[in-house]
Amino acid sequence: MTLRDIVQRLALEVVVDGGGLDREVSGGFSGDLLSNVLAAARPGNLWITIQRHVNVVGVAQVAGLSGVLLAGGEAPAPAVVAKAEEMGIPILLAPDAAFELAGRLHRVLLPEET
Amino acid sequence: MRTLVADLHIHTCLSPCASLRMSPRAIVAAARACGLDLIAVTDHNTAGMVEEVARAGRAAGLRILPGMELETREEVHLLAYFDDAATCRDFAAEIYALLPDRPNDPRSFGDQVVVDADETIVYVEPKLLLSALRLSLEEAAARIAALGGLAVPAHVDRSPYGLVTQLGFVPKGLRFPLVEVDGASRPAECGPGAVLWSSDAHTPEEIGSRVTAFRMNGATIDEIRRAALGLDGRSAAVRRRPRREGEAG
Numbered sequence: 001m002t003l004r005d006i007v008q009r010l011a012l013e014v015v016v017d018g019g020g021l022d023r024e025v026s027g028g029f030s031g032d033l034l035s036n037v038l039a040a041a042r043p044g045n046l047w048i049t050i051q052r053h054v055n056v057v058g059v060a061q062v063a064g065l066s067g068v069l070l071a072g073g074e075a076p077a078p079a080v081v082a083k084a085e086e087m088g089i090p091i092l093l094a095p096d097a098a099f100e101l102a103g104r105l106h107r108v109l110l111p112e113e114t
Numbered sequence: 115m116r117t118l119v120a121d122l123h124i125h126t127c128l129s130p131c132a133s134l135r136m137s138p139r140a141i142v143a144a145a146r147a148c149g150l151d152l153i154a155v156t157d158h159n160t161a162g163m164v165e166e167v168a169r170a171g172r173a174a175g176l177r178i179l180p181g182m183e184l185e186t187r188e189e190v191h192l193l194a195y196f197d198d199a200a201t202c203r204d205f206a207a208e209i210y211a212l213l214p215d216r217p218n219d220p221r222s223f224g225d226q227v228v229v230d231a232d233e234t235i236v237y238v239e240p241k242l243l244l245s246a247l248r249l250s251l252e253e254a255a256a257r258i259a260a261l262g263g264l265a266v267p268a269h270v271d272r273s274p275y276g277l278v279t280q281l282g283f284v285p286k287g288l289r290f291p292l293v294e295v296d297g298a299s300r301p302a303e304c305g306p307g308a309v310l311w312s313s314d315a316h317t318p319e320e321i322g323s324r325v326t327a328f329r330m331n332g333a334t335i336d337e338i339r340r341a342a343l344g345l346d347g348r349s350a351a352v353r354r355r356p357r358r359e360g361e362a363g
Contacts, residue, residue: 058222
């Protein structure tokens with residue numbers, strides 16, 4: 001499933017397209033400690049986080065993630081948006097809490113397990 | 115006893131997030147220009163620029179406190195200060211071994227370079243310095259104390275990386291006489307003590323934008339600790355910007 005499909009099915013706001021919406025999403029990862037994401041997220045994962053720091057973009061790039069889904073609705077700062085655009089990292093936004101988003105993403109990505 | 119205006123949180127070009135313009139020469143010049151008496155070099159998880167900045171400081175009559183800004187396992191930033199560069203360097207070697215073996219991606223995080231007095235790049239740090247150490251907050255504080263240093267939690271009220279915003283509490287048994295804050299006051303979670311204001315400068319222009327005026331007998335770790343505790347007439351008072359000569363107040 002592509003990031004674009006997920007954006008449509010979960011009704012997410014696309015903050016940064018990054019030219020990456022047609023990337024295949026390999027799965028999801030939820031976490032707010034950057035070191036944990038770097039150590040445990042797998043390439044192609046869509047990362048759900050409440051973090052808004054610019055280092056989120058660097059972590060997504062280094063970990064080879066398909067995108068970042070910001071939970072909790074607050075838009076990221078312009079510097080974060082600019083960095084994500086420069087790096088081509090899609091940034092998505094939703095008002096829901098991480099738990100809700102992870103549940104909905106899980107249903108979409110792994111319907112047979114739900 | 116005299117008043118020393120200090121900016122104790124300054125990054126150099128070795129920190130990936132800092133400007134490449136943060137050379138020893140530029141840092142010392144900016145600190146002198148805004149009338150600082152004391153600065154600390156506090157790069158992320160490294161002390162690789164401490165001695166070069168200290169040399170530049172000596173030549174200009176500016177005291178440099180050796181330091182680092184550690185990122186603990188909890189992703190809490192903790193400033194560590196030492197009296198002498200050798201202790202700081204040895205501690206930095208311990209810290210380096212606790213830093214994950216993940217290469218820096220300069221495009222994602224920025225360049226990590228050591229430069230000399232002439233602003234020539236003499237070393238490129240390959241490991242990503244902006245990583246959490248395999249070291250807890252308690253372990254870091256204990257090790258700093260054992261080496262005779264001073265541990266000061268950085269920007270405790272800032273998200274992410276601040277002690278209070280990251281954990282919501284100060285682990286039992288830990289006491290910090292001095293905590294750095296972005297806001298005006300010391301969060302209740304930190305208990306009694308003083309606050310440190312510093313610039314957390316990543317560019318030369320930011321140096322000295324927030325400072326702390328210490329009334330104490332010289333710029334030693336022990337004196338800074340005593341000033342934070344308000345002992346024997348010593349004090350630590352925050353200021354938005356050092357007063358320049360001829361300025362009122």
